[in-house]
Every structure is written in structure tokens, then in C-alpha cells.
Amino acid sequence: MESKKNILIATKFFYPDITPRAFRAFELAKEFSRRGHHVEVLIPERNYCYRNLESKYGFMVKARVKPTPSLIQGNKVKAMIRFGLEYFFLYPHILLMENFRNALEKEKGHDLLLSIAYPYPVHFGVAKAISKNRHMAKVWVADCGDPFLKNSLGRLEPPFYFRYIEEWFCGKPDYITVPVPEAKQAYPKKFENKIRVIPQGFDFDDVPQNHEEPQNPVPTFAYAGNLSPGLRDPRKLLEFLHRQKAAFKFIIYTKNEKFLLDYEKKLGAKLELRAFVPRNQLLSELGQMDFLVNFENGNSFQKPSKLIDYALLKRPILSLRSNDFNPQLVIDFLDGKYESQYRVENVEEYHIEKVAQQFLDLI
Template identity: 40%
Template sequence: MSKKILLVSNGFYPENSPRSFRATELAKELVRQGNQVTVVTHPRQGVETFCQQHGIKFKSLGNLTWAEPTIKGSGVVRLFWRIIVRMSLLLFEYPKIQLVFLVKKALKNETGYDALISIAVPYPIHWGVARIWSKKIAKVWIADCGDPYMGQENDTFKPAFYFKWVEKWFCKKADYLTVPTEKSINGYYPEFHSKIKVIPQGFRFEDVQLFTGEKDNSKIVFGYAGMFIPGRRDPSEFLEFINTVESDKPFEFHIYTTTPQFVQPYIKNNGRVILKELVPRDKLLFELSKMDFMVNFENVGNTQTPSKLIDYLIIEKPVLSIKYGDLNKQAVHQFLKADYTQKMLLPDRELYRIENVASKFTALIP
């Protein structure tokens, strides 16, 4: 039976981010399964045409207009602006806090839906829904969460303590909280665990074009796509090692990242560490599919699971998992000899088929 679904998200096509992929793929598949889907998001270039092509109704969330503080200058001045940027985020969730007001305004005239699905991060998306939420808007509110907020383990600093009450406030109002893995549940307050449903990230595998040509076997090529976090998802130990390790074959480590500053000190004349330009996800997967294996830099704790592992599953490449502070040099040596016996164990690919993911969402709708 067709459902009328309202989806609210900060990230959506054509933005290149995990939460944008989450919202975009889900909206497309919900329509394919016969539902009426309205997406409330920012009016980015091309988004209206995209929605028309896929049978999605688009409504504007408006633009984020509050000025974002930036790091500038050098020396003491640069340090000052680093503190300002960090404190703005930690103490006030600035400038994303503007989403609370944008979401409330965008939803004030919305009524009669079977379900409202709000997608975070950032969490002010959920807070905006909570400000205006009533059963007049929809029969059920599903708050879809990526990484935990107060329970996150991989940022250098946690949000200010008073956001604990903000998180509990919106969790009380939501009918369901959806998280990507079972381990994610521990990142949320125990009193809300009964509301939590595990729904992984989803993609339509048939849309992914992979490399089918003949591989160049004269060298070993491996890759990583994602951000780095010093002291946590930290590449320094691994990069230092591969710059000095002996290998029977020449090799190249290709890195696609939004945090190149943690890679640049390790780029040497030997050509082993190569920074690549950021590319759209479809092109990225095609490029990664040419490689011999992938690298994963482990998070601290287990409540956050890197979304890139799903991409590695789709391209069906062995994964070398690196833990900062405990580098398994033997495993690195083995991978460089095409011995993947210590490869990371990944879940069943079928869990991430968008058809199955969308069905898990609709199963929550009365």
C-alpha cells in the first residue's frame, strides 16, 4: 500500500557526503516502491530537476545564511580563530543551529503524511522537527541518525554538557530512532533504546559501474577514501611505515580525503603516497575498483562505523584495517604480497541493498 512520506534532510543530491547519499538513495527507492515522497532540503543547483526525474516532490528548506567562522591568519591569530571555530560548534552548534529555525518554518504548513523521516547529521535537523512536531504532520516520526551526538567517541572534544537535555528532548518526541549498526545503539541514552531500530546505509548496487578492464600487474595499488582524525582515525603511523617498508613490487597508496593536511607531510619523492582530487561517488567507486585492496583506519570505540566500508563491500575488495597505536606490520607485509588472510571481515552485502533498507523504513509506518 502506497505511503505518503515527508523526508527532511540537510544533505541531498548533489552534495557528496554519506548523509546526502542516505537521503538521496532512500528517497529514490521509496518512490520506486510506489510511495509518494516529498523531500524538504536546501535548493542546490540541479536538485529540482533531479527530483522531477525520479518522481520526488521537492520543497525548499531555504539556505543556511549565518556566517561560518573560518580559520585565518598565522601564529597566535590562527590559534585564536581555531579556538573560535571549535567553541562555536561545541558550545552553540553554530552555524548549523540555524537549521532548527529553517526546519520549523518549512514544516509549519505540512499535514497529512503517513511518516516524517528526518535525517541527521547535523542533529539540528531533528531539533527543528521537535520544535514543531505533532501528529497533524504525520502519523509517525522516524529520526534517522548517523554517528551518535552526545555518545560519539571519535571527535577530539564532545559537545557541551547541556546538549544532553536537547538530545533527550527530541528523542522523547520521536517515535523511532534509526541507527546504522547494532553497536551504534550504545551511543544513545538507555531510556530510548526501546525506540531504536537498526537500518543500515543502502545503495542500489546495479547503479555502480566497476572497472572490468585488465589490471596493470607491474605494481600494487591500494586506496582509502574518507577523512582523518588525529589520535583516532589517524594515518601517521601507517604512512610513516609504508614510506620505509621493503617490498618486492613497487606500490602506490591513493588517498581521497577532505583532510589532506594529515597526509601531506608523508608525501615523498618515492611516489608511494599519492593525494588524489575529490571526485563524485560514482567515479570514486570506479577508480577504487581498479585497485588491489582498500585500507580502513579504525575508529575509537565501536559506536561509530565508517560508511566507506559499505563502498568497499560494493566493489568487493579485501580490506586492510589499521588501528592507530597498534600497527600490525605483519598484515601490511602480507597485503603487499597479495596475501589477504588477515583481511577485515565485513557483513553480508545484502544488508545494504537499498531495496531492503527502504522496506525496513516502511515497515515502521502504520
């Protein structure tokens, strides 16, 4: 029987946020607590009562980090200002550095301090706090869902001075964890001895199992996640689908739908744009699809965690590249031919029990 550990998780995103990082933190908090460890989760202040969640799962939520202001919204000029603040200064997320540092000031006696990014100023705040208070935790693990410097994915390269920030940060934690082996190449080589690969963790019992094939009147498929022009960009697929006479239904769950509104008009009832929904509801709805769509990232060291959900639902996966569209592959899927589907290997490695144990092994 493993000894009881004191674990502190520092994260900006947590339940009920609908993001991969919120899911990462929530699943780990539940699993660590289920094993009998004392678990605390440090997050920004928010208008949400965690009493029932704490009672159900046994962890404690400390929503005491000062939150960041909202980004400037409005016309093109304001959008340019917003971009400049974000691109050059990481604003408003950079404020989390001092806010987390202040919230961590009096923490001590933890066996494991696990900080989770995105955004990276969460890590920066921990770095500043632990530099002044090494009694805060025996082991600090900085969990990085995406790289800091090499997270451009087709966007502008980050400013040159980000290199110095990355070097400073990477020297601080005991370990840096990344979700896939390929991600190691996205970090400075001199810190590779600190890097451990720990994938996203999933509670397989939470995934609905559909034992019967969906009985949709027309081929029905879906995508769930963020989209952006030139990156995870479905417009080539939508343009191709617009030229098809066959009946189908394509459902997209996203919060980045504005650049797709023209296709909603073109495709009519064949395309449905939906807002994000809670994960349990999403999985239940995705399980009713004939197949599921993935848009690949523009590099080898970032892989969407949604692929694991897709695989656990046991639905065929149509994986497409935004810059190298394959129309024949789409035609095959519309015809119910899934021989070329994307396959996720070694799904068992993503079980939350195995993932949580890998973090505990670092203590």
C-alpha cells in the first residue's frame, strides 16, 4: 500500500472549464484523491461553488489566485492592440506569474507540486515562489501540454527574447512532463534529462460504450475542438462537401465558428455549428456518429488529446491535414469505407491509473 502524499496542483483551468488542461487537472485530482492522497487544487478566483465536488471526490479546491482581466474586445484597432499585448508581453496571462507567486507564498510541506500549462505564466509563478521557498514541495513537476517557444503552429514566430524566458523556466522544476515523445524536441536540449513523457489520462469508466452501430439516416460525422484559419482549418473539407450531391450531416462543436458562417449558409442543414458542451454530454453525442473528424497539427510534437476520446468511443477516425487535403479519403468515409482510418496505438497507456502512477513515481 502506497504511503499518503500531500499533493498540490496549480492550474488556471479546472472543472467546469472545457479545455484539455482543465480535464488534465481534474482527472489527476480525482485519481490522486481516490488513492487516498491529500490533494489540493490552486486556481484563480471564480464564481463557482466546489463544495459538492469536493465532497464527492475528496480533494480541496483553493480558488484564491487573483484572476486576470479579460482581453480587449471590439473593432479592428482594439483587435490589433489585443494581439500586440498578447504577442509581445503574454498579456493578460503574464499577470498570473505574480498572482500565483503570491498565492503560493505560504504553502509548504507538499510531497508533489504539479503545475499545469497552458498558460505558461502559471509555471513562471511557481518558479518565482519556489525559488524563495524550497520547503514548499519535495518535487516540482511542470506539466506542459504544449511547448512554450515552439507553439506557433503556423502563426508568427514568438519574439526572440522568449528564448531567455524559456531557458530560465526550464532550469527551475525538478521535472518537465510532456504528453508525447516527439514533444521532447521542442525544448532546449540541455534540459532533456528533466523531461518525462506522461500522456493525457482518461477514466475509461466515464466513456459511454455503444455496443450497437449508429443507425443514422444519412452519414453523420462530427468534430469537437478549437479551429482557426490555416491551422485546424476545415474550410477545404467544407468546400469539398459543398460540391457533393450526396446527403450527409456534419456537426462541429467549437467556439471558433465565426470564419465558418458562410459555409453554414452554403451547406444549410448539412452543416451544424454547435457550442462546446460538458464532456459527458459530448462523449454521449459523439458516440452516435458514424465517424469522427480530426484536423492534424502542423508539427510532430503536438497531438490533439481528442484522439484518445475518439478511440475510446470506438468510432472510425477521419484524420485530415489542412494543407494536404485528401478528397478520396473523404469519399471513402462517406461511403462507409473506413480501411484508411487513423488508429490510436496502445490505448491502455492513457488509463488515468497508469498516468497518475507515473507522476507519483517522480516523488
